[in-house]
Amino acid sequence: MKKLLILFFVILNLSILGREVDMEQLKAQNDIMYINGEKEAFTGIARTYFDNGNIKEEIEFKNGMKDGTSKEYARNGSLREEAEFKNGEVNGIRKMYYDSGKLSLSQEWKDNEINGISKDYYENGNLSYESIDINGKKDGFIKFYYEDGTLERETSFKMGIQDGPTRTYFENGQLSSEGNYKNNIQEGKYKEYYENGNIRLTGQYKNGERVGKWIEYHQNGKVSREKIYDENTDEEKKTEGKKQIPPTVELEYNEKKSKYCLKGKNTPYTGEVKTFYDNGNTKSLNIYKDGIEVHSWLYSYFQNEKIEVEDTKNGDISERKLYNHKGGVSYHSIQNTKEDRGEDRMYYENGQLKNIARYVGLTFQFRKKEGLQEEYYENGKLELKAEFKNGTHNGKYEEYYKNGNLYKKGQCKDGEKIGYWEFYSEDGKLKDKRNY
Numbered sequence: 001m002k003k004l005l006i007l008f009f010v011i012l013n014l015s016i017l018g019r020e021v022d023m024e025q026l027k028a029q030n031d032i033m034y035i036n037g038e039k040e041a042f043t044g045i046a047r048t049y050f051d052n053g054n055i056k057e058e059i060e061f062k063n064g065m066k067d068g069t070s071k072e073y074a075r076n077g078s079l080r081e082e083a084e085f086k087n088g089e090v091n092g093i094r095k096m097y098y099d100s101g102k103l104s105l106s107q108e109w110k111d112n113e114i115n116g117i118s119k120d121y122y123e124n125g126n127l128s129y130e131s132i133d134i135n136g137k138k139d140g141f142i143k144f145y146y147e148d149g150t151l152e153r154e155t156s157f158k159m160g161i162q163d164g165p166t167r168t169y170f171e172n173g174q175l176s177s178e179g180n181y182k183n184n185i186q187e188g189k190y191k192e193y194y195e196n197g198n199i200r201l202t203g204q205y206k207n208g209e210r211v212g213k214w215i216e217y218h219q220n221g222k223v224s225r226e227k228i229y230d231e232n233t234d235e236e237k238k239t240e241g242k243k244q245i246p247p248t249v250e251l252e253y254n255e256k257k258s259k260y261c262l263k264g265k266n267t268p269y270t271g272e273v274k275t276f277y278d279n280g281n282t283k284s285l286n287i288y289k290d291g292i293e294v295h296s297w298l299y300s301y302f303q304n305e306k307i308e309v310e311d312t313k314n315g316d317i318s319e320r321k322l323y324n325h326k327g328g329v330s331y332h333s334i335q336n337t338k339e340d341r342g343e344d345r346m347y348y349e350n351g352q353l354k355n356i357a358r359y360v361g362l363t364f365q366f367r368k369k370e371g372l373q374e375e376y377y378e379n380g381k382l383e384l385k386a387e388f389k390n391g392t393h394n395g396k397y398e399e400y401y402k403n404g405n406l407y408k409k410g411q412c413k414d415g416e417k418i419g420y421w422e423f424y425s426e427d428g429k430l431k432d433k434r435n436y
Contacts, residue, residue, distance in 0.1 A: 019042070019044030020044055020045045021035060021042075021044065021045075021046050021047075022046070022047060022048070022049075023046045023047060023048045023057070023059075024048075026046055031065075031088070032064030032065065033046070033061055033064045033065070034064060041063045041064030041065075042061050043061055043062050043064075044060075044061060045058060045059070045060055045061070046058075046059050046061060047059075050075050052075065052416075054075060054076070054077045055071075055073050055077075056072070056073055056075075057071070057072050057073070058070070058071045060085070065085075065087055066088050066089075067086055067088070068085060069082060069083070069084055069085075070083050070085055074099060074414070074415065075413070075414035075415060075416045076415065076416050078097070078099065078101050080096065081094075081095065081096045081097070082095050083109070089111055089112035091109060091110055091111065091112075092108075092109060093106065094107045094108075095107075098123050099392075099415065100123060102123055102125060103121050103125075104120065104121055104123075105119070105120050106118070106119045106121075107119075108133075113133070113135055113136035114136055115133055115134065115136070116132065116133065117130065117131075118131050118132075118133065122147050124147065126145065126147060126148065127145050127149065128145050129142075129143065129144050129145070130142075130143050131143070131157075134159065136160075137157075137159045137160030138157035138159075138160055139157055139158060140156070141155065141156055141157075142155050142156075142157060146171050148171070150169070150171055150172075150173055151169050151173070152168065152169055153167070153168045153169065154166070155167075155181075156181070161183055161184055162181040162184045163181055163182055163183060163184075164180065164181065165178065166178070166179050166180065166181060167179075172195065174193065174195055174196075174197055175197075176192065176193055176195075177190070177192045177193065178190070178191050179191070179205070180205075185207055185208040187205055187206065187207070188204065188205060189202075189203075189204055190202070190203050190204065190205055194219050196219065198217065198219055198220075198221055199217050199221075200216065200217055200219075201214070201215070201216050202214065202215050203215070203229075209229070211229050212228065213226060213227070213228050214226070214227045214229065249262070249269075249271070249273045249274070250262070251263060251273065252264075254266065254268075257291065260291045261291055268290050268291025269288050269291050270288060270289050270291070271287070271288060272285055272286070272288075273286040273288070274286075306323065306325065306326075306327050307327070308322070308323055309321070309323070310323070316336055316338035317334065317335070318334075318335045319332070319333065319334050320332070320333045321333075324349060326349070328347065328349065329347055329351075330347055330349070331344070331346050332344070332345040332346075333345075335362055337362065340360060340361060341358070341359065341360045341361075341362075342358075342359055342362055343356065343357070343358045343359075344357045344359075348378045350378065352376065352378055352379070352380045353376050353380070354375070354376055354378075355373075355374060355375045355376065356372075356373065356374040357369065357373055358370055358371040358372065358373065358388075368388075368390055368391030369388035369391050369392075370388055370390070371387065371388060372385060372386070372387055372388075373386050381400065381403070381404045382400050382404070383399070383400055384399045384400070385397075386398070386412070387412075392414055392415035393413075393414075393415045393416075394414065394415075395412065396410075396411060397409065397410055397411065397412050397417075401426045403426065405424065405426060405427065405428045406424050406428070407423070407424060407426075408422065408423045408424065409421065409422055410422065410436075416436070417436040419435065419436060420433060420434070420435050420436075421434050421435075421436060
């Protein structure tokens with residue numbers, strides 16, 4: 001009899017505490033969730049579903065508030081995000097995943113704030129970023145990594161304020177630059193290095209401004225330029241390379257005029273700003289007009305004076321072109337800051353278009369493919385075209401053989417094949433038809 005009573009109470013508790021409902025059955029009242037028609041706050045698990053029957057979202061509630069594990073899934077059933085809640089607030093580990101199922105993000109939370117270690121990962125599993133937060137504020141070193149796992153940058157923070165040493169690195173692990181910040185302002189010694197380890201630049205900052213003597217070096221260690229920064233003097237001297245290197249134009253932003261002017265002058269600048277290689281060839285070129293960057297150009301050059309990088313800006317539209325040593329375009333990016341969207345094009349060395357990627361979100365971390373995506377063979381024939389929405393396949397999908405004939409076509413929704421798909425042989429004949 002005693003065992004039967006225990007079993008009865010276990011079943012009763014499960015029926016009360018372990019209820020599982022569709023999210024559509026719940027309604028919110030003063031931020032507390034109730035089942036329609038009931039007066040007691042909901043305790044149990046609520047789910048939403050994709051139209052294919054797979055779970056889209058699964059949330060644990062206690063007394064009408066999120067309490068326990070919340071999970072979000074992709075249409076194919078793979079886990080996208082999970083987080084631990086307590087009394088309606090994030091408390092515990094929050095994780096996000098790539099479509100492949102590999103971990104993308106891991107964060108420690110407390111009382112709805114990031115509190116503890118945060119780590120971002122590349123899809124290959126290597127760490128891309130790590131930091132420590134205390135009550136939602138960065139504290140300690142923030143570190144960024146290259147995709148191969150090599151440290152790219154580390155910066156020191158104290159309770160949300162950049163304070164302490166900061167260092168950047170080349171992909172080979174060699175130190176690229178080192179400096180120091182105090183209360184979010186650059187302060188103290190600063191150095192830059194070439195990839196071979198030789199010093200490229202040395203100087204000092206005070207209250208975020210360059211002060212004292214700054215020295216630039218060629219890769220061979222010889223001084224290329226010395227400049228003294230002082231309120232009363234502006235002395236500069238340059239060493240000569242194979243060509244006579246003209247003085248560099250220095251500009252500063254005039255807050256009152258909202259324009260760029262020559263340093264120490266009030267006249268808006270119109271003209272070129274150049275930097276040079278140690279052989280005297282042009283390294284970069286920036287063009288200004290009446291002190292305003294309505295149309296701005298920035299060119300970087302190879303040492304043979306062929307253009308390497310070309311940056312242009314016209315209002316909300318920014319463009320960047322990268323060139324190969326032969327002078328051909330290898331990459332072309334167009335971004336619209338007002339609409340927060342862009343388009344990237346890559347090219348083969350023979351000049352043929354390689355692919356077109358359209359996206360929303362100009363910050364790389366939040367960038368998602370949007371609209372028609374295209375890929376091409378080196379012979380110029382279309383290889384693939386697919387429609388994307390919110391970063392996943394949504395709409396038409398077509399893939400082609402190298403000879404231009406259709407390989408397969410169909411429709412996708414939330415990254416999954418739907419409806420009828422057709423598959424063709426290389427000579428253009430229909431060989432299979434499948435329904436998803």
